[in-house]
Structures are given as C-alpha cells and as structure tokens.
Amino acid sequence: MICGDAFPDPATAGLQAYVVGGAVRDALLGLPAGDRDWVVVGATPEDMVRRGFVPVGGDFPVFLHPATKEEYALARTERKSGRGYQGFTFYTGADVTLEQDLRRRDFTVNAMARTRAGELIDPLHGQADVRARIFRHVGEAFAEDPVRILRLARFMARFVDFAVADETMGLCRRMVEAGEADALVPERVWKEMSRGLMSARPSRMLDVLAGSQALARVMPELQAWGPAGADVDRAAAQDLSLPVRYALLCRRSGQREALGRRLRVPAECADHARLLPLLCDGLPRAGEAQGRLDLIERCDALRKPDRFTALLRAASVAGAAVDQTAWQHWVHAVRGIDAGAIAQACAADPARIKAALRQARLQALLA
Template identity: 45%
Template sequence: MQIYKVGGAVRDRLLGKPVTDIDWVVVGATTEEMLAKGFRPVGADFPVFLHPKSGEEYALARTERKSGRGYGGFTFHASPEVTLEEDLIRRDLTINAMAEDDQQNLTDPYHGQRDLEARLLRHVSPAFAEDPLRVLRVARFAARYAGLGFTVAPETLELMRQLSESGELEALTAERSWKEISRALMEDQPQVFIEVLRECGALKVLMPEVDALFGVPQPEAHHPEIDTGVHTLSVLEQAARHKQPLTVRWACLLHDLGKGLTPEEEWPRHIAHEHKGLKLIKAVNERFKAPKDCQELALLVGEYHTHGHRALELKPSTLLELLQSFDVYRRPQRFEEFIAACEMDARGRKGLEQRSYPQADYLRGAANAARTVAVQPLLEKGFKGPELGEAIKRERLKALKAYKEQA
C-alpha cells in the first residue's frame, strides 16, 4: 500500500499558495485492507474512505471508462493493480495530475509542473472530452488563476469547443452546473469564467441570455464601453473587487438580460428593459436551480436597478414602493445587497470604476426613515386590520417626505 497526496494540494504548494483541502490516493490496496485499518467508506460509486483520525478523504487508485452521457456516465474500476500513472491520467488538467509522497517527491508523468511554469491550463489526455463538466471546471480555474497569468491552452480550448457543440453540456444536471458556476463567481476574476465559456461556445449553450448581450450597444453617454456584454463583465469584475457575496455577484451577472431583447431598430436605447428581462432572469434561475436568496435578489435587481441609480430623483411615494418591494422592515440585508449591486452596476463602466455613488447612502437613509415609524401609537389610536396597514403607509410616506426635504 502506497499513499500519495494528489491534485490541488500539490498544485497549490508548487504555486506557493495556501493549501486547504488535501486529497489522497491509495495505490496497491483493497477495500478490505482500508476497512481493516479503520477507514470509513463514503463513496457510493467508487471506493473513497475517511481517515479514522483526520477525516480526510482517501480514494483507491482507479480507472474510468465512458459509459453514458453527462457527468455521471462513467464506470469505474478500482483494484490493487491500478498504477498511480493510470489514476492520474483520468484527471482533467496536467496541473491537477501530479502526486507527491510523504517525502515530497513529485510524480509528474504528464508535465504538470512545466505547465505551471508556463501558466497553461492544459488537458491531460483526449479522455478530457468525455466529461462535459470539465468545460466549466477549466473556465473556473481560468478565473481563479487569471491574476497569475494563466490561460487555457489552444488545444484544450478546441476540445472545450467540440464539447460545447456536441450536445453533451445539455446532459449536465442543474446541481452540478450550479456548483461550478457558484464557485467560479466567487473567484478573484469571475468575469474570466464567462469570457472562457463564451470563447469556447459554452455560454451560448448554458446561458444564451447572457451570451446574447455581446454586441448589443448602449448609449455612450451612460456607457462609455458601449457593448452590453462587456459592461456585464465589468460589473462582475467590480463585484469581485469589492468582495461582494454570491447573491450580489449572481444579480450583477443577470441584471441587464432584458437588453438582449431590444429590437435592433431601437438600439442603443433599451426602453423597459428592466421588466422585459424578468422572464429571462427567472428562466436562468430555474435552469440552474439557484438558491432562493440568489433568485430573489437577481429578480429584484433586474427590476429596480434603474430606480437605484435615480434614487435622488424619486418621489417619496415611489421610494416607499421600492422599500415595500424589498420588505426592508423585515429583511434589511436584502436591501443592502440591492444597493451593493446597483453600485457595482454604476462602477462597471469604462473609466468610471472609481466614481462615487451617493445614491447608496441616500437609499440607506430612506430605509432608516421609513423604519422609524412606530406602530404602537397607531394601535393606540384604534387602527387595526387593513386600516392599520394604510395608516402605517401614510406615516412612512410622511417620514420619507421629511427625509427628502432634509437630504
């Protein structure tokens, strides 16, 4: 029995990055031997075990063969005869196909270290094309390591292009796709994830609504970058730069989908794109079964982001409707995330990345003014039921009028 550290732990150590998760592969062992040493089995499809003390994952060396469509269409073979090299060749990228023993002696049969130095994301073998999920994974790694100068090798990009055209991407489950998308959006440069997907034709398959934004012009006065797709990438870049949570980043990606529906004869204006985009945002939300908080914020930002930008001009009654739509009294955090998404949208424009956004504090102040309205005095006056609701609304409107006059 020989045990090796494999994959990301080896890659990140060689890159000088912190190592968080460690995966181990065990060569020359049987399931029975692992159980005898106290390892606990967790893998349903193939033999993976948890270490009795550390809880880290140890997998028996295995080979795999394509047996059906999609991510799950594989049969695995694990036995003591499977070599370390055979286990490593089934991995996606050369930089993830290295192993080291307990003395840090490197096993690198597919030149991962060379590709690390060349800053290349290159597939290990033609079997790469058997797993459509790898298109998303490579794009995610491109987003993670773009800051270090990594790019996708041309021959790997070509394989990803072939996969995108093959129909295999449609076989991915919503859960697996979302796992990769959500992780990619939380990388340092999530816009690179979208760029790589677009370059290999996968964006058109997975998110045609986002792909359709490229080449669609906007008024240069508001959008010096002009192209709506380029703007969307810039907004996403700003969201990452400002360390926004996943909910905000997802909303930033989808906020302008309605502009993809504008007839060419109406370009570069996009009248009512906020409302037109809602059905598209809903479709993307449902396609990937995004978490509820991501779905809700994306729809609200899509519908109201121009309200955010015009906050200082809004009538008190419109401001009140906006606050009601977000349920700022019970869900203050969601409104904060809306404000953040609006600010990222304002900054995601060529040359305007450092602009101030006074609307943010103004909206926060409006929410606080509406929240100061006390319900108890209204109850004491005898208001109840629908009448109480109307009375609260009147008082909040009064508070917002006073706030606007002072601002």
C-alpha cells in the same frame, strides 16, 4: 510542505499513499495549503477498513482517515460507458498504478502527486505547465466528461494569470458540437458557476464558456453577458456576496427568471436578481420622499434591511449614484414607525390604517 508526517501514523504505515491534485498544484504556485486529497495504490477496500478508515465513497471507494478525516481514494481507471458526465465505469483493483490514476485526470497541472516524503511525481509534465501558467488537458479522455468544460471555466476565474492551451479549447468546442454539454444537469452547472462567480475574476469563466460555445447550450439566457462581466468583476474585487454577484450577472438579461429556473438557483440568489432591476429603475425617482418610500416598500427593505443594503451596493457597482449612508438612515427611520400604534389609533375606522401608516412613514423620511 504539503506532505511529510511529523509522527508515525499507524493507519497509513506501509501504505502507498500520495497527495494528488489541487494541493500539489497550489503548493507549486505558492498558494496557502488547503484540503489534501490522497490516492492509495496497491490496496483493497478491505485493507483500508482493517486500518480503521471509514468508507464514504459512492461510485468508487473513498475513505476517511480515522484521525485527520482527510479523504483517501483507491487508485482507479475510468472507461466511458454512456453519455454525459455520469456515464463511466470505474476499476479500482490493487493493480492500478499511480500513473494510470493520474492519466484519468483533467489537466496536467492537476495530474501531479507527492509522496509523504515530499517527492514530486509528475509523469505528464504538469510542473512545466504550472510554470507556463497553462491549462492543458491530459488526454483525449478529457472529451468523455463535459463537466470538465465547466471546471476549466471555473479555474480560469480563479487563476487569473493562466491561459487555456489552444488544443484544449479546440477539444472543448468539439465536445459541445458532439452534444456532450447537453447532458449537463442544472445542479452541476450551478455548482461550478457559483464557485466561478465567487472567484477573483468571474468574467473569465464566461469567456471560456462563450469561447467553447458551451454558454449557448447551458445558459443561453446569458449570451449577451458582456457588460455584466465587468460588473461582476468589480463585485468580486469588493468581495461582495454570491447573491449580489449573481444579480449583477443577470441584471442586463431579459430572461432572469428563465435562467433561475434553468439552473435552479437558490431562492436568495433569485430574489436578488429579481429586485436589483427594480432598485436601479427606482433610484432616479428617489429624490422625493414618496419615491424613496415606494422603493423601500417594493424592495421589502422593512423586513429585510440587510438585503436592501446589499442591493444598494450592487446598484453602486452597476454605476448608480447611491448614498449608502442616507439610505440606511431612511430605512432606519421608516422601520422606526410603530405600525401597531397606528392600527390601534385607527381601530374605529380600520380602512384608514393603510393611508395613516404611509403618511407616518413619509413624515419620517422628511424629518
């Protein structure tokens, strides 16, 4: 059950409120219940405030329930008023119906609602598309918001048994051809991409972006991503971190730094992407203590051993032969060298400190 109130709620008594969107879809799919989003019909912002709801919306009225803190949005319609995903005018009058609100949504499987009593409201046949495992756009208004291409790609990475309706993919291509994808800002692209990377099969996200021709517009540095997609899928199967998945995605691209700048990725992700190729290139030369030490130092493993361990796992996913236990032993041994004591011993000749420290670290690797 995603709806139904065990006890009367004075804040919502008499309120026409419906659970909408992903919570309804996921319940039909038998997935664990997550956050619920509510739509309210026939109310005004003043009505909601009088009931104790806390306004938090920016472009349109959204309120937090005074007890549950769940989001309640007033039913609204949208009208395109400019280019890109921000070019919309919203209307949230008390005369907006639930069906009008559902018709502004992206996909039929996200355009369903349930009453608090549990009754399904499905004017756009989303339940049939849930059963068929199809993402189908609600209407031609889909073309007004290029973020929906990114959302479709991200949903495909999460719902691995779903397909995209042919007409929906065709519409995405027309949107890209019309230049709508060019209005996407880096922060929004990264937000959707990072969520897709953390889904069950990230390569499906890239399939959609490539198939819709959006990849060349929003991430041209990844147009030769094919083999990297399999690496990222394996990382997802091992539940590896976002920085590791991003590094694997970028590993085969010669434009990692350009992609990072374009998407304004977090520093941790950029660092993993920069260091993974260094690690993979250095592993064949790590049979000798000197090669091992070079790699440990170049990857800054002494200061950040956990990151180095994550990079080793990424290298393993990418096909490198990595003895994780041995590397952890070596890093621990080198980190155990007392650099302060060596510096003190070389106080009379400071120029010897660097060479003496390296020699001590090499001896630790040979022990």
